[in-house]
Amino acid sequence: MDTVKLTIDGKQIEVERGTTILEAARLVGANVPTLCYHPVLGGGGACRVCVCEVEGARNLVASCVCPVNDGMVVWTNSKAVREARRTVVELMIASHPQDCLTCDRSDTCELRRLASRLNVREGRFTREKKASPKDTSSPSVVRDPSKCILCGRCVEVCSSVQGVGAIGLANRGIETVVAPAFGDDLADTKCVACGQCTAVCPVGALIVKDDTDAVLDALSDENKHVVVQVAPAVRAALGEEFGLPAGTDVTAEMVGALKQLGFDAVFDTQLSADLTIMEEGNEFIERLKSGERLPLITSCSPGWINYMENFHPDLVDNVSSCKSPQQMMGAVIKTYYAKKAGVDPSKIVSVSIMPCTAKKFEAKRPEMNSSGYRDVDYVLTTRELASMLRQVGIDLKSVQSSDFDSPLGESTGAGEIFGVTGGVMEAALRSVYFALTNKPLENLELHPVRGFDGIREAEIDVAGQKVRVAVAHGLSNAEELLRRIESGEKEYHFVEIMACPGGCIAGGGQPFSQDPDIKSKRASVLYAGDRAKKQRMSHDNPAVKKLYGEFLETPGSEIAHKLLHTTYCQGEKCSEKASANIKEAS
Amino acid sequence: MSEAAVRSTAQGAGTGIDPDLMKKVDAVIEQYRGNRGALIPVLHEVQEIIGYLPRFVQSKIAEALGVSEAEVYGVVTFYSLFTMKPAGRHKIGVCLGTACYVKGAAALLEAVKQAAGVENDDVSADGRFSVEVTRCIGACGLAPVLTIDEDVYSRVSPESVSEILEKYE
Incomplete structure (x- = not known):
């Protein structure tokens, strides 16, 4: 290993060449403050909060981007450094609206914490801040440029990680803003509503649209029957909002908390994940036999669906016609459940708790009303659920545990792993293999499709046929996989795409985290849940069997098609429809 | 053309841009198709041809090069030499360098704007004039200085502006 020796705060250290001063400083225990630096996205050198003094250098250096050199002598906390850092933060605060008391990010703001840490108490600088109007055009993300x-994190995640480029830095100097091209509204751009920008924004400039008031109002309305469904990834992360270590499974506590909140029934989106496998598996087997419209591409990630419609409308025939599990559950609640429970569907308020911000957009798509009512009325993110629990004073740590309600509460391990990249593929293959061979896979755990490599592929022998599958997560990885497919470089039968890097467990609505291992910690909850389940294949789900027996007939039946499948839009019309939808809805 | 007209035009039809010039623009853009690194040269060449960078042209460039519209717009708004507004038939430059300024260039600029019919928008409604502020053009002995296209006018008083502008149709 090529190493360099240097001295940091009087301590000698030897590190690999190419290490930044910031990384080296952390190795000797120096806790250098940062702001624009993000452990996953890397450093930007934009904010200058991490400056350090390097002996012999003309100026203080931004430690997050400056690599170490042999013989360097670095001071991370000299007087000059402390003064510079404080001035940097004072200048930022001078042009920042100081409405911390009522800001969405009051408890989680990195700038506020930094000001507190650096003991910035009274601003020396004031300047008139131009009023920049909020952009509330999107049903998922609210932009407040003031x-x-x-720092540029949102631009980095939107352009590099997601390959969408809905926002960028525009203008110059004091006029600089992060904004969509031409100063348009977010709703008029190719934004896919994934919300990754809100997950990395250090302040309140990009936040998720808050729908907690509407849900709390519905819960207080005696004339409403308020039903909730919860996605798999929520139970793997909600605990973090209440001080529990990442990777804690809080399923039972979460259900208990939702019941304490007053929901009339608490259902599991994992059941409709199993339902998705029944429908999508059926679709896949049909296409595999006919050899048409392959590869089949999954449709449960609404961020991916938006991306497909905006950037790859030519793929519309390859994408599964299945609604996402959220929308399937919504349609089943207002039909099957309404009838079973003897409740007028017009009185049902259907709420879903999701790790996802694109699900807010999806729920508002005009065509999502096959039951005659909106499939889903309100979508809350994991962070919003935590906020709602705090608003009414429920602490997840001391709540009485509970189980999901019948008849839509039972799920299999296959439904549980839907929340992590590769999980939909794994769940589908478990059932498809069984359907075609009449026996389960020798090993139900398909490790080649697990993990967090951007693109993964596998080949599985199913009744003598080699079925080639691929998985991509994060839209720039998806773009690369689609390029390989469209160029003919690769041929697959079945492709899973999730918009967010890591899948739903790292969705835009999940608790804020800068832990580089957060994805594996949350995924471990879902994989453990899968192992612990009585049934691990979707078609074994007794509640799903009953649902087909009593109501949906068979996968792909007329009624299943009407309630559980959807259509997509293409090209110019698509953007018109999508933006009309947003503006009407919000 | 007003900015609103530019914004409402999707494909360039009815943009007021000469079709022959548009062909040249398209040829430039095609030449760089897929070349993400060529953004600034493309913007340069296109602005050379039509004088400005309207929205629909930026969208075309983004699509062809494979960069986002936000990135194109970011570059266009960052560099002051790029403009999203069409220039008038005659370009008036008012020098606000130090020497011109102390000789009353600020009042001169106001008089020019008024005479040319230019509000905050930098082009007159009839498309005859566009006004821009220039830095020192090296004619400090002649301050305050006004340029129209290639012509230079020295020691200009606000009162004489109307008469000067009449020469340009």
């Missing part, structure tokens, strides 16, 4: 500190 709070933006121009």
